[in-house]
Amino acid sequence: MNIKQALFRAKMLLAGNNIEDASIESEVLLGYVLGIDRARLLASLDADISPEQRQNFMKLVARRSKGEPTAYITGHREFYGLDFNVNPQVLIPRPETELLVDRAISLCREYKYNKIADIGTGCGAIAVSLAVTMPGIHIYATDISDGVLRVAGQNAAKHGAEDRIKFLKGELLEPLQEPVDLIIANLPYVRQREIPAKGPLSYEPASALNGGEEGLDKIGGLCRGVGSKLNSNGSLLLEIGQGQGEAVKVILHKYFPLADIEIEKDLAGIERMVVLRLTQY
Ligand SMILES: C[S@@+](CC[C@H](N)C(=O)[O-])C[C@H]1O[C@@H](n2cnc3c(N)ncnc32)[C@H](O)[C@@H]1O
Structure with a gap:
């Protein structure tokens, strides 16, 4: 599975669970799993992800689908242009x-x-x-x-x-x-x-x-x-x-x-x- 396919799958799942901004949320979560920022993720849509990365990603998508905020899943939130740790x-x-x-x-x-x-x-x-x-x-x-x-x-x-x-x-x-x-x-x-x-x-x-x-x-x-x-x-x-x-x-x-x-x-x-x-x- 490549990044584009993983994102598509996650987006459908999140949107189906009424999560707003399903595209962005999917990108943030996959970027977190792969350890890269959104810009790099979007520049690598055809790159493959490993089965383990896919599994980790889908676990996080499932948590997000149930309503858990992305910031608590990743432990980060941007505010005033700065990255803040959150829990x-x-x-x-x-x-x-x-x-x-x-x-x-x-x-x-x-x-x-x-x-x-x-x-x-x-x-x-x-x-x-x-x-x-x-x-x-x-x-x-x-x-x-x-x-x-x-x-x-x-x-x-x-x-x-x-x-x-x-x-x-x-x-x-x-x-x-x-x-x-x-x-x-x-x-x-x-x-x-x-x-x-x-x-x-x-x-x-x-x-x-x-x-x-x-x-x-x-x-x-x-x-x-x-x-x-x-x-x-x-x-x-x-x-x-x-x-x-x-x-x-x-x-x-x-x-x-x-x-x-x-x-x-x-x-x-x-x-x-x-x-x-x-x-x-
Ligand atoms: C709405 S949050 C705001 C957090 C942060 N200032 C922000 O803007 O993201 C309110 C904060 O006030 C703290 N708080 C609640 N009651 C308080 C009190 N009586 N005295 C001091 N802090 C209090 C809570 O623990 C919480 O961290």
């Missing part, structure tokens, strides 16, 4: 979170921020991307889970950022030892009743998804503590779920009645982040 203890970083990174970079450049806290760092996607893009910046990255922080630490080391990111274990802002210029957080915000028992999301850790009844338990808890952990000209950047913008604005307005608070949309036109800038404190 089922961490959320798979999402493309829309790259918008937060872009916004954080523009805030840092505009207001000359140099100390950031990434709360709920997961695999370290936000913290590591910021550290790599802005070498002069110091970052605290917190999470509640040791296992999660281990993965984040590996990713920081992989991208040469371990000296500028201090990983801290603890609840929300509690482990922060000093106020910072920018707090950025993609905390769990899925409404508890909307967490599916089946499908790709069911493979991800509930601790990374579950935001309580209205999805705002963690975000609300963070907002409560921000006042004492943000410098007087600082900013807060929160990723939110669809339709949560106004509710988060109301929470923030309670603690910061004079601050500028904006809801920003992603490329699909969905409210995706809330940006608070302290101006009068």
Whole structure:
């Protein structure tokens, strides 16, 4: 069997199991089995694969067909142009979170921020991307889970950022030892009743998804503590779920009645982040 035939077979299987982007997913999985990138795979369509490679590949395709995310199968996901290690203890970083990174970079450049806290760092996607893009910046990255922080630490080391990111274990802002210029957080915000028992999301850790009844338990808890952990000209950047913008604005307005608070949309036109800038404190 050659690469082209293997890909065709996998694509039919995945598509038949309602897996979106069956072609790309097949290519990523076969590239992983063969140890080559997608570009090289696509340039070698007529090359033969061994029976063992075929068998390994089809095992992975079967796992993907049942809904297991490709990132957990391969142990990798690209975010902000960087390769991140992932495992089922961490959320798979999402493309829309790259918008937060872009916004954080523009805030840092505009207001000359140099100390950031990434709360709920997961695999370290936000913290590591910021550290790599802005070498002069110091970052605290917190999470509640040791296992999660281990993965984040590996990713920081992989991208040469371990000296500028201090990983801290603890609840929300509690482990922060000093106020910072920018707090950025993609905390769990899925409404508890909307967490599916089946499908790709069911493979991800509930601790990374579950935001309580209205999805705002963690975000609300963070907002409560921000006042004492943000410098007087600082900013807060929160990723939110669809339709949560106004509710988060109301929470923030309670603690910061004079601050500028904006809801920003992603490329699909969905409210995706809330940006608070302290101006009068
Ligand atoms: C939605 S994931 C985001 C991960 C990563 N920041 C990203 O954008 O890909 C939320 C993360 O928050 C962490 N978390 C949940 N509750 C927390 C809490 N009370 N304090 C700190 N981190 C928390 C979870 O362990 C998880 O890693």
